[in-house]
Amino acid sequence: MGLVAGLMTLITAVALAAVPRAKRAQSPTPLPAAQVAYLTSCGGCHGIEGRSAPGSVPTLRGLTGSFLCTPQGRDFIIRLPDVALTQLSDRRLTEVMNFVVFDLGAPVAGGEKASLYTVAEVARLRHHPLTDTGLTAYRNQVVAGLASRCRVPLALHVYAAPVTASR
Amino acid sequence: MKRLLVDNLGERLTRRLAGRLSRRSALARLGALLVAAPAFPLLPVQRARAADEGKGTxxxxxxxxxxxxxxxxxxxxxxxxxxxxxxxxxxxxxxxxxxxxxxxxxxxxxxxxxxxxxxxxxxxxxxxxxxxxxxxxxxxxxxxxxxxxxxxxxxxxxxxxxxxxxxxxxxxxxxxx
The missing domain is CATH 2.60.30.10 (Methylamine/Aralkylamine dehydrogenase light chain)
Structure with a gap:
């Protein structure tokens, strides 16, 4: 009995020690969950690194942080239809938008004083999606508000609706 | 003091085990069980996840x-x-x-x-x-x-x-x- 138990212990210990080591050696580091959600929900059009085709899809990199210059701008990017109506949960959407604004979109207006979006804030704002508003005109109004308060990049003014075709 | 039925059963079971098993044998079994336990996922979520990983599309x-x-x-x-x-x-x-x-x-x-x-x-x-x-x-x-x-x-x-x-x-x- 002692021999059998010892053998079983040895086999189990070897198996437990060997499997994780083999996995660690082969696999790269997983991307953060917020970045994965950004890539699968937004990154195809807005670009893997937030850079997209100027004039077709708004570029995010280096620009979205400017929207935090005014309360209207801060609310606007959560109320955008494709943001507010996404299938992501409130918590995941909050993580994604903090990634989009504070990582991709830096520098952030307000610098270190700018606060992260909270789950409660995102949950409240996404209940008021901009679905019954002329979006381009409203965006121009928001950007004009930003420009009157902060120095915003020229690229923030560039926007045009994308065109699609089918195979 | 009056003893409960459960107490009597427990005592009888413990004495029977003590009579049939040596201390060394009991320790060996307990040791093997402790080491082998992590290899067998016990929680339903773990089992479901393990099944999913093997499933794919x-x-x-x-x-x-x-x-x-x-x-x-x-x-x-x-x-x-x-x-x-x-x-x-x-x-x-x-x-x-x-x-x-x-x-x-x-x-x-x-x-x-x-x-x-x-x-x-x-x-x-x-x-x-x-x-x-x-x-x-x-x-x-x-x-x-x-x-x-x-x-x-x-x-x-x-x-x-x-x-x-x-x-x-x-x-x-x-x-x-």
Whole structure:
């Protein structure tokens, strides 16, 4: 009995020690969950690194942080239809938008004083999606508000609706 | 003091075990049990997750990792189009005469080599007439046309100089989980 138990212990210990080591050696580091959600929900059009085709899809990199210059701008990017109506949960959407604004979109207006979006804030704002508003005109109004308060990049003014075709 | 039935049963069982098993034998069994326990997932969530990891999708179960000119290459689980790898291009490069679109749709495929899920960007090459080779259709994670962000039937030449479709690449973006 002692021999059998010892053998079983040895086999189990070897198996437990060997499997994780083999996995660690082969696999790269997983991307953060917020970045994965950004890539699968937004990154195809807005670009893997937030850079997209100027004039077709708004570029995010280096620009979205400017929207935090005014309360209207801060609310606007959560109320955008494709943001507010996404299938992501409130918590995941909050993580994604903090990634989009504070990582991709830096520098952030307000610098270190700018606060992260909270789950409660995102949950409240996404209940008021901009679905019954002329979006381009409203965006121009928001950007004009930003420009009157902060120095915003020229690229923030560039926007045009994308065109699609089918195979 | 009056003793309960449970107490009597417990005492009888303990005495019987003590009489039949040596202390060393009991310790050996207990030790083996403690060491072997982590190898057998006991919680339902763990068991379900282990089952899922082995399950994959229909595509991933038949996928291979060697030939990127075949439709069952693992990265093509969500592709709809003609493979650039068959048209003088590669997994990350367009054939001469065509340009990569700045937009794509991003899905995920399971790599049979490690059974893990990787993000794949399906990026079209545009600006040349269609390459009539290696037409493939994978549907993992693809959505209907009314959810265009994840639809693989759209010509993803949005933002390119022209909407003329040539072929599709499957670019590895990163490990999803």
């Amino acid at each position: 229909d595509f991933s179960r038949a996928a291979q990792t060697d030939d990127n000119t075949a439709c069952n290459y693992w990265r093509y689980c969500g592709i709809d189009g003609n493979l650039c790898a068959c048209c003088g291009g590669g997994m990350h490069s367009c054939p001469p005469g065509s340009q990569p679109s700045p937009t794509s749709w991003i899905g995920s495929c399971i790599n049979p080599a490690d059974q893990r899920s990787y993000l794949i960007a399906y990026r079209d090459c545009c600006g040349a007439s269609i390459c009539p080779k290696c037409s493939c259709l994978g549907t993992d994670h693809a959505m209907p046309i009314y959810r265009p962000q994840a639809n693989n039937h759209i010509i993803w030449c949005i933002g390119a100089n022209t909407f003329e479709y040539h072929c599709s690449m499957a670019i590895l973006v990163g490990l999803a989980e």
